[in-house]
Amino acid sequence: MLFRQLFDSISSTYTYLIASRKGGEALIIDPVLEKTDHYIRLLDQLELRLVKVIDTHIHADHISGIAELRDRTKCVTLMGEHAPADVVSMHVKDNEKVKIEGIELTALYTPGHTDDSYSFLMQERVFTGDTLLIRGTGRTDFQNGSPYDQYHSLFDRLLKLPEETFIHPAHDYKGDLVSTIGEERKFNPRLQVTSAEEYAQIMNNLILDNPKMMDVAVPTNKKLGMSLDQQKKFNGLSVAEVKKMINNKDCCLIDLREDTEIERQGSIEGSIKVSFNKLPDYLHKTRKDISKTKLVFYCAVGERSALAVQLCQSYSLTNINHLIGGIKKWQE
Numbered sequence: 001m002l003f004r005q006l007f008d009s010i011s012s013t014y015t016y017l018i019a020s021r022k023g024g025e026a027l028i029i030d031p032v033l034e035k036t037d038h039y040i041r042l043l044d045q046l047e048l049r050l051v052k053v054i055d056t057h058i059h060a061d062h063i064s065g066i067a068e069l070r071d072r073t074k075c076v077t078l079m080g081e082h083a084p085a086d087v088v089s090m091h092v093k094d095n096e097k098v099k100i101e102g103i104e105l106t107a108l109y110t111p112g113h114t115d116d117s118y119s120f121l122m123q124e125r126v127f128t129g130d131t132l133l134i135r136g137t138g139r140t141d142f143q144n145g146s147p148y149d150q151y152h153s154l155f156d157r158l159l160k161l162p163e164e165t166f167i168h169p170a171h172d173y174k175g176d177l178v179s180t181i182g183e184e185r186k187f188n189p190r191l192q193v194t195s196a197e198e199y200a201q202i203m204n205n206l207i208l209d210n211p212k213m214m215d216v217a218v219p220t221n222k223k224l225g226m227s228l229d230q231q232k233k234f235n236g237l238s239v240a241e242v243k244k245m246i247n248n249k250d251c252c253l254i255d256l257r258e259d260t261e262i263e264r265q266g267s268i269e270g271s272i273k274v275s276f277n278k279l280p281d282y283l284h285k286t287r288k289d290i291s292k293t294k295l296v297f298y299c300a301v302g303e304r305s306a307l308a309v310q311l312c313q314s315y316s317l318t319n320i321n322h323l324i325g326g327i328k329k330w331q332e
């Protein structure tokens with residue numbers, strides 16, 4: 001496995017790049033916008049194809065690199081389901097799997113630092129975002145944070161993991177790189193409490209300045225999704241326009257979502273399933289057969305389908321459209 005821990009010294013953020021092999025698919029967790037060139041260079045050097053990028057929560061201290069990476073590498077952006085609706089192209093629920101080639105992560109809903117905080121468990125490693133830090137925990141005084149929720153996320157979820165599990169946090173301000181569940185249980189001063197009340201008392205008595213970037217970072221990070229207007233520019237069609245094409249039996253509908261999303265959200269009748277990840281292969285194999293077909297892509301919120309249209313252009317396919325706003329707009 002390839003595992004790289006990358007650091008942004010301005011916001012003290014750790015970003016993780018993971019892949020199962022050189023030349024394969026890759027995943028990035030908590031990228032920082034200003035480091036995008038660095039990530040892309042590293043992906044190129046390791047011959048990796050970035051397919052998913054995750055934010056553990058809406059960050060307040062830096063602008064996330066997920067949108068820039070999406071636009072430059074055509075990857076799927078992903079957060080937990082409690083993240084604002086239009087930030088990412090794919091949401092996952094508590095306990096749902098996040099898969100790329102040879103790698104599987106389990107999403108754990110661990111609110112408290114913010115109400116949209118998720119951790120991601122990968123075998124003997126857990127990416128804890130700002131929920132559990134090395135010898136610390138993420139503050140709980142803004143973005144709907146709650147010390148009580150965090151107590152339960154810590155004591156009922158993360159600390160229940162095997163004690164040799166490695167902890168990979170989203171930040172460290174003292175130069176520590178990695179810890180373990182057992183080590184934190186023993187030495188993290190915030191975890192030496194016997195009740196949620198006691199924990200809340202500690203957290204509510206921290207007197208902390210707001211992060212310097214907060215007023216810029218939070219609103220920017222909530223708007224990283226592709227707007228409906230932007231989606232329209234990539235041969236976007238409205239629900240009414242797609243319905244008309246279906247009624248006239250005038251198109252081939254392609255659903256780009258993954259099985260878990262289709263199970264949860266349902267799909268449009270008559271569509272065929274080609275997950276976004278597999279689209280390059282699909283286009284490569286079927287290019288000749290589909291060159292005269294009118295393809296209409298759709299996904300969860302319209303981002304992956306907009307990227308799919310762009311991808312098709314590199315295969316010189318015309319007659320390609322996509323549904324603006326995805327299945328979400330369709331069901332509305």
Ligand SMILES: [Fe+2]
Pocket residue numbers: 057058059060061113130138
């Ligand atoms: Fe944070």
